[in-house]
Amino acid sequence: MNKLFYPIAAVLILATSAFTFLAAPGWQIADSYSISFTNDEASGIFKDFKGTLVFDEQNPGAGKFDVLIDVTSINTGNGLQNKHAKSDEWFDAAKYPQIHFVSRSIIRAGNGYQATGDLEMHGVKKPISLPFTFKRTAQGGIFTGSFTISRSDFGIGKPGGEVPEPVKLDISVPVTKS
Amino acid sequence: MFKKSLALGIVSGLLAGIAGIVYAHLYYTINEADFSKVASTVSIISASLFGGVLAAVGYTLLDKWLKARGEIVFNLVFTLISFISLLGPIAVRLPRNIDTPELFPGMVIPMHFFPALAWFTLKPLFIRNK
Numbered sequence: 001m002n003k004l005f006y007p008i009a010a011v012l013i014l015a016t017s018a019f020t021f022l023a024a025p026g027w028q029i030a031d032s033y034s035i036s037f038t039n040d041e042a043s044g045i046f047k048d049f050k051g052t053l054v055f056d057e058q059n060p061g062a063g064k065f066d067v068l069i070d071v072t073s074i075n076t077g078n079g080l081q082n083k084h085a086k087s088d089e090w091f092d093a094a095k096y097p098q099i100h101f102v103s104r105s106i107i108r109a110g111n112g113y114q115a116t117g118d119l120e121m122h123g124v125k126k127p128i129s130l131p132f133t134f135k136r137t138a139q140g141g142i143f144t145g146s147f148t149i150s151r152s153d154f155g156i157g158k159p160g161g162e163v164p165e166p167v168k169l170d171i172s173v174p175v176t177k178s
Numbered sequence: 179m180f181k182k183s184l185a186l187g188i189v190s191g192l193l194a195g196i197a198g199i200v201y202a203h204l205y206y207t208i209n210e211a212d213f214s215k216v217a218s219t220v221s222i223i224s225a226s227l228f229g230g231v232l233a234a235v236g237y238t239l240l241d242k243w244l245k246a247r248g249e250i251v252f253n254l255v256f257t258l259i260s261f262i263s264l265l266g267p268i269a270v271r272l273p274r275n276i277d278t279p280e281l282f283p284g285m286v287i288p289m290h291f292f293p294a295l296a297w298f299t300l301k302p303l304f305i306r307n308k
Contacts, residue, residue, distance in 0.1 A: 036274075045274045077271035079280025 027175035190296035191230020229293035
């Protein structure tokens with residue numbers, strides 16, 4: 001048994017270190033990111049965003065996104081509207097303080113990429129596809145994406161009413177090499 | 179009459195503007211909230227001056243039309259307009275890069291009463307009661 005320990009350990013170390021070369025690079029989220037939402041009646045940004053972004057343009061399938069948005073960081077530009085948005089009538093930030101997206105797969109799509117995964121918001125988890133582009137910059141790169149969700153799919157606000165169902169999300173996340 | 183009320187309007191507007199700037203700086207220090215990008219020194223002074231001059235025009239017209247009752251109506255209207263104008267800062271949407279927009283009305287609302295306060299305080303110096 002003792003004779004086998006060192007050869008097995010050597011093989012394991014070699015194999016593990018070899019796979020690290022294959023793994024997609026991780027990116028550090030830069031401070032100048034922007035997560036904004038718009039529809040005809042309401043618009044704003046989420047100021048706090050964090051998570052891990054693993055992505056390689058040459059091998060998008062090996063990538064993985066796991067990001068969190070702090071619902072309490074919502075800013076519509078109006079104090080009363082911020083309070084209203086965080087209330088149980090809309091995001092219910094006290095009960096559901098975070099929006100969570102975890103990708104299951106990332107593929108090439110058209111001129112960009114598409115991350116398919118689960119978006120959990122307001123206690124409701126739904127599969128979504130998030131189209132995005134990635135451009136290299138001097139500092140690292142920038143992820144940009146736009147997609148539309150229906151707020152009622154996540155139980156946000158009452159169905160119908162003055163605020164339209166579709167909400168467009170625009171995401172721009174500059175990253176540096178971690 | 180208009181000359182005197184215009185002088186009162188300009189002086190009370192300027193003083194209201196100065197009071198607004200002092201109050202804004204105090205507010206920034208106490209609350210660590212800086213709204214100088216949306217409520218700059220120039221915009222505070224010009225808004226207060228606008229209020230003062232508008233009051234001068236209103237006072238002159240009401241005094242001319244309603245004679246003895248003109249001042250009573252003017253005081254009521256000036257106070258009422260100051261209250262109604264509060265809807266502005268409550269409903270305003272600030273640029274989203276400005277943090278804590280909920281603190282903005284707290285800074286601006288008192289300023290909306292400064293022109294009226296200055297007018298009522300300084301009026302005996304400019305216009306004597308009939």
